[in-house]
Amino acid sequence: MATLRPPSVPDVAGLWEQLLWADPASLPHWQQQVRPALRLFHALGRDLISGRLSLEAMSLVYTTLLSLVPLLAVSFSVLKGFGVHNQLEPLLLQTLHPLGAGAQEIAERLIGYVDNTNVRVLGAVGLAVLLYSVIALISKIEQVFNMTWRIDKPRPLAERFSRYLSVLLVGPVLLFSAIATSASLRSAALVERLASIEPLGFLLQSAERLVPYALITMAFTFVYSFVPNTRVRLVPALVGASVGGLLWLAAGNLFAQFMAGSTRYAAIYSGLAILILFMIWVYIAWLIVLIGANIAFYVQYPEYLASPERDVRLSNRLRERVALQLMQRIVQRHFAGIEGATEDDLAHAVGMPLANVRRLVGMLLDGGFVVPTATDPPRLVPARAPEQVRVHDLMRHVRCFGEDAVAAAALPVAASIARIEQHMQQSLDAAFGEMTLKDLAVEAALEDQAPGDTA
Numbered sequence: 308m309a310t311l312r313p314p315s316v317p318d319v320a321g322l323w324e325q326l327l328w329a330d331p332a333s334l335p336h337w338q339q340q341v342r343p344a345l346r347l348f349h350a351l352g353r354d355l356i357s358g359r360l361s362l363e364a365m366s367l368v369y370t371t372l373l374s375l376v377p378l379l380a381v382s383f384s385v386l387k388g389f390g391v392h393n394q395l396e397p398l399l400l401q402t403l404h405p406l407g408a409g410a411q412e413i414a415e416r417l418i419g420y421v422d423n424t425n426v427r428v429l430g431a432v433g434l435a436v437l438l439y440s441v442i443a444l445i446s447k448i449e450q451v452f453n454m455t456w457r458i459d460k461p462r463p464l465a466e467r468f469s470r471y472l473s474v475l476l477v478g479p480v481l482l483f484s485a486i487a488t489s490a491s492l493r494s495a496a497l498v499e500r501l502a503s504i505e506p507l508g509f510l511l512q513s514a515e516r517l518v519p520y521a522l523i524t525m526a527f528t529f530v531y532s533f534v535p536n537t538r539v540r541l542v543p544a545l546v547g548a549s550v551g552g553l554l555w556l557a558a559g560n561l562f563a564q565f566m567a568g569s570t571r572y573a574a575i576y577s578g579l580a581i582l583i584l585f586m587i588w589v590y591i592a593w594l595i596v597l598i599g600a601n602i603a604f605y606v607q608y609p610e611y612l613a614s615p616e617r618d619v620r621l622s623n624r625l626r627e628r629v630a631l632q633l634m635q636r637i638v639q640r641h642f643a644g645i646e647g648a649t650e651d652d653l654a655h656a657v658g659m660p661l662a663n664v665r666r667l668v669g670m671l672l673d674g675g676f677v678v679p680t681a682t683d684p685p686r687l688v689p690a691r692a693p694e695q696v697r698v699h700d701l702m703r704h705v706r707c708f709g710e711d712a713v714a715a716a717a718l719p720v721a722a723s724i725a726r727i728e729q730h731m732q733q734s735l736d737a738a739f740g741e742m743t744l745k746d747l748a749v750e751a752a753l754e755d756q757a758p759g760d761t762a
Contacts, residue, residue, distance in 0.1 A: 377441045449467075449535070539603065610661070650665055
């Protein structure tokens with residue numbers, strides 16, 4: 308009697324892995340086209356599941372709660388000089404709209420705290436604490452964004468002070484100017500006349516609904532471009548801000564519906580319910596901001612999407628290969644009369660994440676093979692004449708980088724192991740000979756010309 312076999316279940320995980328990481332030549336054309344978007348989705352899911360984004364958002368919630376009133380006080384003082392401080396409460400109500408009926412209560416309490424903040428009464432020490440609380444919030448935001456952009460070094464103290472001061476003085480004015488401009492356009496007589504004519508009226512109403520989304524997108528783009536200690540291009544920042552704005556509006560509507568049915572939480576937590584829900588909304592808001600920042604990062608540096616891991620770890624073999632590629636391209640630009648390459652240029656050229664390129668550039672700087680220019684951003688040029696630098700010296704430096712010579716000499720080694728190392732070194736000497744960095748660049752130039760010559 309024949310046995311019935313259950314229908315085969317497709318290996319979804321295997322298909323997903325093949326779609327993301329298989330050789331592109333083995334995939335249909337349409338799968339090759341959607342692969343970048345799927346890799347971006349995978350990277351965001353990986354960052355969310357790992358808990359990194361959640362942890363960073365929670366740290367920002369804590370800092371925000373401590374610094375919110377001082378930040379509003381400073382913004383209130385700036386806006387008061389322009390005579391638009393009365394618009395602070397409507398903006399707060401719009402931001403806290405997802406909290407439903409509780410938004411009015413929270414906004415009134417925050418404005419009350421701000422009104423009670425008297426700079427004259429605070430004195431010098433109180434004013435210093437007030438400014439420190441505000442600067443600590445902006446500094447924390449920059450720190451989190453630098454982690455997103457894989458930046459290890461913060462800005463110099465003087466530059467941080469000037470940037471933070473710009474955010475505190477110019478940011479509120481620009482925000483309220485944009486809101487006032489959109490409001491004045493809606494109330495203009497010409498706009499009212501056009502609204503009475505169809506289909507212009509429908510189009511104007513649709514455009515008016517897009518104003519909040521446009522303002523949020525503009526604010527996100529400004530933050531993504533201005534806060535990280537790196538050059539963020541406009542297009543990646545705009546892409547991240549556009550997605551972040553959509554998520555913000557969607558999450559706001561969902562949270563407002565949740566608040567409409569949250570009466571049972573008031574029965575459990577009593578007077579603390581609105582505070583807890585406010586903290587949850589601040590957490591969701593920061594999480595959305597960080598998701599948009601990660602999207603902007605991956606759009607600007609798609610090299611990070613080429614690996615299933617968040618940070619690519621290079622083996623000794625790959626480290627040597629990439630170091631040779633970096634020096635080859637730097638020397639090529641030198642002989643072609645082109646200005647030196649930035650770290651971003653090199654990362655895109657070799658298809659390697661920027662963090663790995665930075666570490667390898669550090670090795671080349673330490674070995675005296677390249678030097679940075681005084682431009683902003685700095686560009687890398689050969690430190691010595693390429694025809695006088697042997698490839699063998701470069702490889703030796705990369706292989707031995709970070710090695711403590713004293714500890715290595717004191718490390719006991721068997722005679723058989725020492726002979727193997729000697730044979731390996733002799734093989735490398737024979738393989739490279741007297742080949743210089745100039746020879747390496749010439750070979751690359753010949754390889755680039757070969758397809759054109761045969762055509």
